[in-house]
Amino acid sequence: MKNSLIILLFFISGVILGLFHFLPDVMVNNDFSKYALYVLMFLVGISVGSDKSSWKAIKQYKFKIFLVPVCVIIGSLLGSLLISFLFSDLKIKEAMAVGAGFGYYSLSSIFITEISGYTLGVIALLSNILREIITLLASPLFAKYFGKLAPIASGGATSMDTTLPIIVKSSGKEYAMISVFNGIVLTILVPFLITIILKLL
Amino acid sequence: MVAGMIIGTILNDKKRFIFIIDKLVNWAIYALLFLLGISVGLNKTIINHLDNIGLKSLAITFGAVLGSILFALITYKIFFKKTKTPVK
Numbered sequence: 001m002k003n004s005l006i007i008l009l010f011f012i013s014g015v016i017l018g019l020f021h022f023l024p025d026v027m028v029n030n031d032f033s034k035y036a037l038y039v040l041m042f043l044v045g046i047s048v049g050s051d052k053s054s055w056k057a058i059k060q061y062k063f064k065i066f067l068v069p070v071c072v073i074i075g076s077l078l079g080s081l082l083i084s085f086l087f088s089d090l091k092i093k094e095a096m097a098v099g100a101g102f103g104y105y106s107l108s109s110i111f112i113t114e115i116s117g118y119t120l121g122v123i124a125l126l127s128n129i130l131r132e133i134i135t136l137l138a139s140p141l142f143a144k145y146f147g148k149l150a151p152i153a154s155g156g157a158t159s160m161d162t163t164l165p166i167i168v169k170s171s172g173k174e175y176a177m178i179s180v181f182n183g184i185v186l187t188i189l190v191p192f193l194i195t196i197i198l199k200l201l
Numbered sequence: 202m203v204a205g206m207i208i209g210t211i212l213n214d215k216k217r218f219i220f221i222i223d224k225l226v227n228w229a230i231y232a233l234l235f236l237l238g239i240s241v242g243l244n245k246t247i248i249n250h251l252d253n254i255g256l257k258s259l260a261i262t263f264g265a266v267l268g269s270i271l272f273a274l275i276t277y278k279i280f281f282k283k284t285k286t287p288v289k
Contacts, residue, residue: 121237
């Protein structure tokens, strides 16, 4: 939670600087985000690769553990597809790409901005931050009425780090491994799914 | 990302190294979101339509979360509920 507040703060200070043009021309005329994104992807790869707990989880639950991220993918994409019909100016693939962020707001908003422009990028940022916030607030309710896997599903890609504590509290310690595994799988898939959805559909 | 994953697997348990990487990831994210913020601030169309953008964001989140937990409920009932966790 503290981390997302810091991120939001950086984002908002960027907005304010942009609004009032308190910027050197180099910043306005050059787009540095692509290079920063490459660095970020490389670093995320290192931290995913060095985490061993996912291998243990696969051994313990076998094929069943793969069903959890599959549920999140199908559920998120189907849910956001249906939502796109509510807005006349929101394309199906745009809504689905935002849904495919699975709560991973930093990476998804940057990728979507690169492919589809700033407007959809901001929607992705807000929507996926909201997903994390909803999970942090509503996990106990989800666990009670939608089963022990629901907080993990709601957390999406964040179920491996930021929302893990509340998930463990709501669903129990025995779901921690599933939660981390789910988060890792979705984290890896976010950039690929978004690119596929926006470029191929 | 794949290159990073391979390096991460090779380095695996060097805790201090991972700690530094996580810090670097955080700063890369801060920098990127700061840059995104600047572009948004410079973009008049977004600033003028913030209410519409906010509503869409909320609606998509609602759909995605509801979809996810419904499928999770089905999976939980069929595959997870009755089976006990194997002995560790």
